Amino acid sequence: MTEESLLIHTGGFTFTNGYLLTGPGGNIAVDAPEGMANWLETMGIHLDALLLTHWHFDHVVDAARLAREHGCRVFAWGPSTPVTRLEAHLKQWAGIDFAVEDYPVHEILAGQSSLEAAGRTFLVEAVPGHSPDSLIFIDAPARRVFSGDTLMKDGIGRSDFPDGDGELLIRGIQEKILTLPGDYRVFSGHGPPTTVSAEKEGNPFLS
Numbered sequence: 001m002t003e004e005s006l007l008i009h010t011g012g013f014t015f016t017n018g019y020l021l022t023g024p025g026g027n028i029a030v031d032a033p034e035g036m037a038n039w040l041e042t043m044g045i046h047l048d049a050l051l052l053t054h055w056h057f058d059h060v061v062d063a064a065r066l067a068r069e070h071g072c073r074v075f076a077w078g079p080s081t082p083v084t085r086l087e088a089h090l091k092q093w094a095g096i097d098f099a100v101e102d103y104p105v106h107e108i109l110a111g112q113s114s115l116e117a118a119g120r121t122f123l124v125e126a127v128p129g130h131s132p133d134s135l136i137f138i139d140a141p142a143r144r145v146f147s148g149d150t151l152m153k154d155g156i157g158r159s160d161f162p163d164g165d166g167e168l169l170i171r172g173i174q175e176k177i178l179t180l181p182g183d184y185r186v187f188s189g190h191g192p193p194t195t196v197s198a199e200k201e202g203n204p205f206l207s
Contacts, residue, residue, distance in 0.1 A: 011035035016058040023120030032062040049117035053148025054131040055080035064101035075107040077133035129169020130157030144185040153194035
């Protein structure tokens with residue numbers, strides 16, 4: 001991969017996106033959906049850092065395995081639990097038994113405004129509402145933002161999960177994402193990429 005290249009893995013029954021990019025000091029993943037570890041293994045890629053946008057199960061299911069097999073640093077708002085990962089909620093809501101292996105968090109990002117991983121610097125913004133710990137990672141040199149489940153193409157994250165807050169989510173999107181330059185590309189946890197200007201002009205949830 002070149003420094004500005006970006007590869008996408010989509011995994012699990014929620015079709016969750018995980019991203020792979022490079023820094024001067026190695027490879028960086030954003031989120032760890034189901035199958036991410038096998039995907040990296042197939043390509044023969046060693047991971048140096050894992051950034052987690054939030055702790056919901058579909059974004060972290062492969063996090064423990066990646067940390068264990070790659071020895072990578074895990075960056076997140078903070079540690080998660082089965083409750084915050086929505087494992088019990090999933091059982092009650094859909095009758096699905098889904099257990100996520102506990103994973104380490106080496107770098108706690110709560111209260112932080114930036115991080116450095118594999119020689120690459122990201123701005124960090126907290127945008128709660130979908131989940132209390134939701135973060136976005138802004139890669140300014142590449143003019144892109146990894147938005148997790150806050151903002152998606154023509155949509156926003158659900159706020160009907162435990163501890164969700166729709167008004168807080170929309171306000172955070174308006175203040176933290178839509179104020180970025182319009183040509184910034186938005187890579188979300190679900191669905192195709194979009195741009196800040198496209199969502200500012202046409203997202204029906206933000207009008």
